[in-house]
Amino acid sequence: MRKLVTMLLILFIFSLSHAKIATSVENIKISGSSGDILQYKINFVNTGTNSEYISLFADANFLPSNIFTLSGGESKTISIEYKIPLNSKSGEVLIPVKVFDENGKERSFSPIFLQANIIPRPLVYRNSALLELSVVPTSVSPLETFSVILKINNTGKDVASANVVLESGFFGRSKNVSLKAGINEIVFEGLSLAKDTTPGTYVLTASVYLPEDTLLISTVNYDVKGYSDCKTQFNKEVTIFGKTYEAMVTNVGTEEGKCLIADEITSIEYKLLTSHTEGISYNGSAVSWSVLVKPGQSKVVYYNVTYLSILAIPFIAVGIFLTIWYFTREMDVKKELIDYKIYPGAMLLKFQIKIKNLSSKDYKNIEVIDLLPSFVKDVKDFGTVSGSLTKYSGQLAVIWKIEELKAKHEVILSYSFRTSVEVLGKIVIPTTLVKYINGKGEHREETSSLLVIEVEEKTKK
Known part of the structure; x- marks a missing residue:
């Protein structure tokens, strides 16, 4: 017996601690025709102690959707509007509103039904008619604007106020117009589609809302062109x-x-x-x-x-030039240091000059001019061909004169000079200039390479 009482007490406490939601509906406006807005108020009361999550779900005709939380003992009243879809069947209907918890599970008291009385809308207003609906151009590109033209015949005597609504899968437009008696042309200009609109054929619906709950409806097909961008x-x-x-x-x-x-x-x-x-x-x-x-x-x-x-062209050109120059030379002149001696405060250097006729012709009147450094003191030890010490262009030089040098032959000149100072390290020796008349009787010149010698200290004599 005690065990049964305990279980009943636990069940009683459990039932008190869990939320209970009570609902009631207040009808504000429940009658209307296609396109009209119905209005309701729904009151929610949490009769329990725990907070409860409320999520209302309805189709796109409900404005707005609602999500909220009710604490224990709290109540909340929300307003809901419902737009009656076009072409809705007339009569009394129940509109379901589903309620879910935070886990997406439908609650036990869901759905809540709203009462609606849909009244048929007359399709004529004094025999008025929507005579024509057209899209210009009929094939539309998302990159271009287009127009929609409606022709409406107002058979009444007075000017009628109307609301014209255009609806399609990718755009919607509306505007209020005044329709004079007779045929009226309504133009929507500068319309455009979203750039990502898929190519295909679509339906445009035009709805004209006239007084006395008169509705004129017309549809037209139009094509959406694809494009590449x-x-x-x-x-x-x-x-x-x-x-x-x-x-x-x-x-x-x-x-x-x-x-x-x-x-x-x-x-x-x-x-x-x-x-x-x-x-x-x-x-x-x-x-x-x-x-x-x-x-x-x-x-x-x-x-x-x-x-x-392209960058290689100058180097190739220089290489070709040097090759041609080397193989077309008429005279080869080489100068070298063959010996040197170092004395206290002086030096003795001996040079050799080789001159070779590279051509197949004999050369005549050859003059060899060897410029001397400024520190030269004494010139001597000429070889088989003696030279003379003289001035050339204001600089001291040794000059040899050779009457003839046979083709392919070589002459070797030598001499030595003593310096007035003792010089160690690198010494720059001036070049040797050779003037001659070639086999064609042309005056030519050839110069030896600049000579840089390295003088190292030896045992002094």
């Missing part, structure tokens, strides 16, 4: 070594289309292309691609140009 992003880098170009084109339109990508390059750069995307074309001033891109997709094109071949 190419957006290009590119990156181009130019250095002394070449040029790189990469572009990505994206079709943000609604149908597949050809996208043109172009970049200006010179004809020389076009010839220096090392790699590129297939399908490239050149018109003399720019390269271009025409690529087929599906909506929402992207494609990448590129090209690479190298300037290395």
